[in-house]
Amino acid sequence: MFRIIWHRFKKNPLSVAGLAIILSLAAIALFAPVLSPHEPTKIDVYNVLSPPSSNHPFGTDELGRDLLSRMIWGSRASLKVGFIAVGIAISIGTMLGAIAGYYGGKIDALLMRFVDIMLAFPTFFLILAVIAIVEPSISTIMIIIGLTGWMDVSRLVRAEFLTLKERDFIAAAQALGASDPRLIFRHIIPNALSPVFVAATFGIAGAILTESGLSFLGLGVQPPEPSWGNILTSGKDNITVAWWLSLFPGIAILITVLSYNLVGEGLRDALDPRLWTSEK
Amino acid sequence: MSLLTVDSIKKYFPVKSGFGKPQNWVKAVDGVSFKVKKDSVFAIVGESGCGKSTVARLILKLLSLTDGRIFFKGEDILNIKGEELKKFRRSVQIVFQDPFASLNPRMRVVDTLSEPFKIHRIAAKHQIKDRVVGLLEKVGLGADALNKYPHEFSGGQRQRICIARALTVSPELVVADEPLSALDVSIQAQILNLLQDIKKETAISLVFISHDLRVVHYLSDEVAVMYLGKIVETGETEELFKSPKHPYTKLLLASAPKIRAKSQELRVKSQKTHNSKLVTLNSNDAPSPITIPAGCPFHPRCPERLDICDKEAPELKESGGRIISCHLY
Numbered sequence: 001m002f003r004i005i006w007h008r009f010k011k012n013p014l015s016v017a018g019l020a021i022i023l024s025l026a027a028i029a030l031f032a033p034v035l036s037p038h039e040p041t042k043i044d045v046y047n048v049l050s051p052p053s054s055n056h057p058f059g060t061d062e063l064g065r066d067l068l069s070r071m072i073w074g075s076r077a078s079l080k081v082g083f084i085a086v087g088i089a090i091s092i093g094t095m096l097g098a099i100a101g102y103y104g105g106k107i108d109a110l111l112m113r114f115v116d117i118m119l120a121f122p123t124f125f126l127i128l129a130v131i132a133i134v135e136p137s138i139s140t141i142m143i144i145i146g147l148t149g150w151m152d153v154s155r156l157v158r159a160e161f162l163t164l165k166e167r168d169f170i171a172a173a174q175a176l177g178a179s180d181p182r183l184i185f186r187h188i189i190p191n192a193l194s195p196v197f198v199a200a201t202f203g204i205a206g207a208i209l210t211e212s213g214l215s216f217l218g219l220g221v222q223p224p225e226p227s228w229g230n231i232l233t234s235g236k237d238n239i240t241v242a243w244w245l246s247l248f249p250g251i252a253i254l255i256t257v258l259s260y261n262l263v264g265e266g267l268r269d270a271l272d273p274r275l276w277t278s279e280k
Numbered sequence: 281m282s283l284l285t286v287d288s289i290k291k292y293f294p295v296k297s298g299f300g301k302p303q304n305w306v307k308a309v310d311g312v313s314f315k316v317k318k319d320s321v322f323a324i325v326g327e328s329g330c331g332k333s334t335v336a337r338l339i340l341k342l343l344s345l346t347d348g349r350i351f352f353k354g355e356d357i358l359n360i361k362g363e364e365l366k367k368f369r370r371s372v373q374i375v376f377q378d379p380f381a382s383l384n385p386r387m388r389v390v391d392t393l394s395e396p397f398k399i400h401r402i403a404a405k406h407q408i409k410d411r412v413v414g415l416l417e418k419v420g421l422g423a424d425a426l427n428k429y430p431h432e433f434s435g436g437q438r439q440r441i442c443i444a445r446a447l448t449v450s451p452e453l454v455v456a457d458e459p460l461s462a463l464d465v466s467i468q469a470q471i472l473n474l475l476q477d478i479k480k481e482t483a484i485s486l487v488f489i490s491h492d493l494r495v496v497h498y499l500s501d502e503v504a505v506m507y508l509g510k511i512v513e514t515g516e517t518e519e520l521f522k523s524p525k526h527p528y529t530k531l532l533l534a535s536a537p538k539i540r541a542k543s544q545e546l547r548v549k550s551q552k553t554h555n556s557k558l559v560t561l562n563s564n565d566a567p568s569p570i571t572i573p574a575g576c577p578f579h580p581r582c583p584e585r586l587d588i589c590d591k592e593a594p595e596l597k598e599s600g601g602r603i604i605s606c607h608l609y
Contacts, residue, residue, distance in 0.1 A: 167381055167382075168376040168377075168378060168381040168382035169381065169382050169383055169384045169385075171337070171340075171342050171374070171376070171382075172374065172376065172382050172383075172442070172445065173384070173395070174342060175340045175342060175369065175372075175373060175374050176369060176373070176395065176396045176399060176445070176448070176449065177365070177366050177369035177370070177396070177399050177400060177449075178395070178399055179399075182399070186387075186395075187384055187387075190384075190386040190387075191384070191385065191386055
C-alpha cells in the first residue's frame, strides 16, 4: 500500500523537493544545539546589527544576537506549532466528524451546524481575541490554532464515513457482531484517513503562517525565545539599516510553507484512488 | 420446525423531496413470507430491483423492518439485544455479491478472518491462527494468503475469503446474496461447487439469492420467485421448474439462456413445452417500486391478463403444493 503511494508521490518532482526540505528542516530543528554557531540569546553589544560576515553568516540583530542561530532555534517553534496545532485539530475533527457521519440524523445536523458557526468566525481575529484574555505563549497559540482549525477535517471525515458505512465490508463486520467502536476504529477510520493526511499537510503550512503572524504582532512566541515571526518584528523596526533581519526569516517562512503545500498537493494526487486506475 | 420463518415482512424506504417529511416510499419489500427448512437450500429469484437483497439484509438484521416478523429457530429476532443478539450473529451469516467491496481493503486476510474469533471469543489466542489456516484450506486457499491484502487477490479468491469469513463462527444459516454474479463463468462453477461441498460437510442451511435460474435449479431445494417486493410463487425446485404456474415465473424461465448440457441437472426442460406462446412481454420495463401498479403488480406486463387483474390484488393461495399469487389459479 505504502509502496504504491510512494511510487505515485515520486512522480511529482516538486513534491519530492518539498519533502526533502521539510525533512532537512526537521533535522535542523532536532539538532539545533549542535548546528547553531552561537547561543541564540547571547547578547553582544559590540556587534549590534552587523551585516552578514564569516562569523555571523546571516548577520546580527539589534541586540547583537546571531541571526542564523536564532533562526535555527526558531525553526523549533515553527515545527512545534505546526505539528501540535494540527495534531489537536485532527483529533477533534476526526472525532466529531466520525460521530456525525456514523450516527447521522440529529447528532449529525447538530454537529454540522456547530461547524458552520465555527467557520463563520474569522479565525485570526478569534485567536487575537482569545490572546487578549490569556497570556500569549507558544503553548497557548498551539492550542488556540488547534481549537480553531478542526472544522475542515471534521467535514472531510464525516463525508468519508457517510460513504464508507454503506459499504459491504462494514455490513459484513456488523453481521459478525462487531461493536460500534470496533466498526469505527478498526474498519472505517483506517479507510477514511487519506484525505485527512492531505488536509493535515496543508494545515501545518497554515499553522506556521498563523504562528509567524501572531509572533510578528508580539502575540505569539515571546522574546527572547526566538521564532521566525518575532525576528521579523525586529526586522521591521530596522528595515532601513538591516535588510538581513527581514529577508532571511521571510524566505525561511516562504520556503517552509511552500514545501508543505507542495507535499500536500503530491499526497493528494498520490492518495486519490480515482487516479489509480488510469495507469498501472 | 423450520429454521427460519419470515412472516409478511415489509421494508419501505423514504423518498425525500427537498425539505420536510418524505413524500413517497419505495416499497422495496412488501409483505414477503417464506420458511426455510433445516439443512436445505432456499432460493429467491427475481430480476434486478425486486427487493431480493433487501430481504437478505432484513434477515441479517442489517436493516430494520418496517413491518412483519422474522423468527429464527422459533425466536422473534426483532427485539433481541446483548447476548441473544451475539448468539444470533454467530448463527446467521452473509456472503455478499461484490467480493471487491465486501473485504476491508486495509486489513490483511489473517486480520479479517481472525476478527470474528476475537469478537465472540470462540478460540484461545494461540489457536486462532490454526483455525484461520484451517478455514482457508476449507475454501481452497493456502496459508500463504494470510499476510496478503484483498487487492492482491482475484475476484474468485476474494469470494472464497468472504465465504471463509462467513464460516468462522460456524453458522447454521448462511444468506448468499448473489454470490456468483460478479464472477467469471468458470469461477462461478468453482464457487458453486465450494458452496455445495460446504453444504454437504457442515449441514448449513442456505438462503441463496440469485437471478441465475440455472444455478438456482442446480443448487436449491425450494424456490421463491419475487416480483416488485412480493413473492409471486413458491414451490419445490424440481416441480416449479417442470411446471411453472405464475405467468411471471413462466416468463422468467423462458428468458433464461438455454444450455444443451449433457448433465440433466443443468437443463431447463420446461421451456419448450410450456412457454412457446409467452416469450414476449407486454411491456419490457418493470414498473418503479415507488408507483406500484394497482391490483396485481404484474398486470401491465402480463401476457395472460384477466379483467380483474388491474382492480384487485391476488391473494397468496395454495395450489397443488405451490403457493401462488395469481387470479388464474
